[in-house]
Amino acid sequence: MTRVLDLLASFLAVVVVLTLHEFSHAFVAYKCGDPTPKWTKRLSLNPARHLDLVGLICFTFVGFGWAKPVEVNPNNFKKYRLGMGLTASAGVIMNYVMAFLIFPLWQVILVYYYAPVGGYFAMFLCDFAEMLFTYSLCFCVFNLLPLFPLDGFRILDALNKRRGKIYRFLQQYGQIILLGLIVESFICNLFVDLGVYQMNWFDILGWIMQFAIKIFGWPITALWGVILP
Numbered sequence: 001m002t003r004v005l006d007l008l009a010s011f012l013a014v015v016v017v018l019t020l021h022e023f024s025h026a027f028v029a030y031k032c033g034d035p036t037p038k039w040t041k042r043l044s045l046n047p048a049r050h051l052d053l054v055g056l057i058c059f060t061f062v063g064f065g066w067a068k069p070v071e072v073n074p075n076n077f078k079k080y081r082l083g084m085g086l087t088a089s090a091g092v093i094m095n096y097v098m099a100f101l102i103f104p105l106w107q108v109i110l111v112y113y114y115a116p117v118g119g120y121f122a123m124f125l126c127d128f129a130e131m132l133f134t135y136s137l138c139f140c141v142f143n144l145l146p147l148f149p150l151d152g153f154r155i156l157d158a159l160n161k162r163r164g165k166i167y168r169f170l171q172q173y174g175q176i177i178l179l180g181l182i183v184e185s186f187i188c189n190l191f192v193d194l195g196v197y198q199m200n201w202f203d204i205l206g207w208i209m210q211f212a213i214k215i216f217g218w219p220i221t222a223l224w225g226v227i228l229p
Helices: 003-030 052-060 081-117 120-143 151-161 165-194 197-202 202-215 218-228
Strands: none
Touching: 003 052, 003 081, 003 120, 003 197, 052 120, 081 120, 081 151, 151 165, 165 197, 165 202, 202 218
16 A cells, blocks of 8 residues: 555656646747647647656656647747747756755655544545656756756757767767667666665665755755754
8 A cells, every 4th residue: 555655646746746847838939939739739738648658657657758849939939049048947946946845845744744633534634745746856957967858958059159079969869879778777776676785786776866865955954954943
């Protein structure tokens, strides 16, 4: 029962994180003058408009995944580079803001509901809030990697006027590198589950997740640590 609740909490947290991420891209692109997201029905909070089945499964079971990229036409932006930069960064900003807002809710549930009350429902709520916080940070940092088609590459594309060899390499092979990293992380996790704990040292995306939670999330936990009693 505990395992089922963990998977359900993970699945729902992934759906929320991915949906808000992609909606943010669509909303900002639309506000910057591009009607394409509205025409393609991506200006919506309906998860079915945004989710990719394979990416959703990978995120739920591996901790890293993707949604359907929002289609935009940069030529419609009122200011090309500004529109590109804002649209590309909208998703990661949304994820970070969400992590900031969900952290105190998670702590309140943990201290004032889960600890004194207990039970399956309290455990589910606590796990769900924790995963919302963790996945928001992880997806934020994950998307900042400068690999096509992630947001980090699109931000680089908006800021970079030169199209040198490194840019072309990241554009051509970024998706292959990304899938390779996800597969490598999945294999490492399999070995760890079998008791080969040394494989944790070779989990590249695992290190990124630790960075996301401990380093990138430190300002959030530190600030709320001062505010919360």
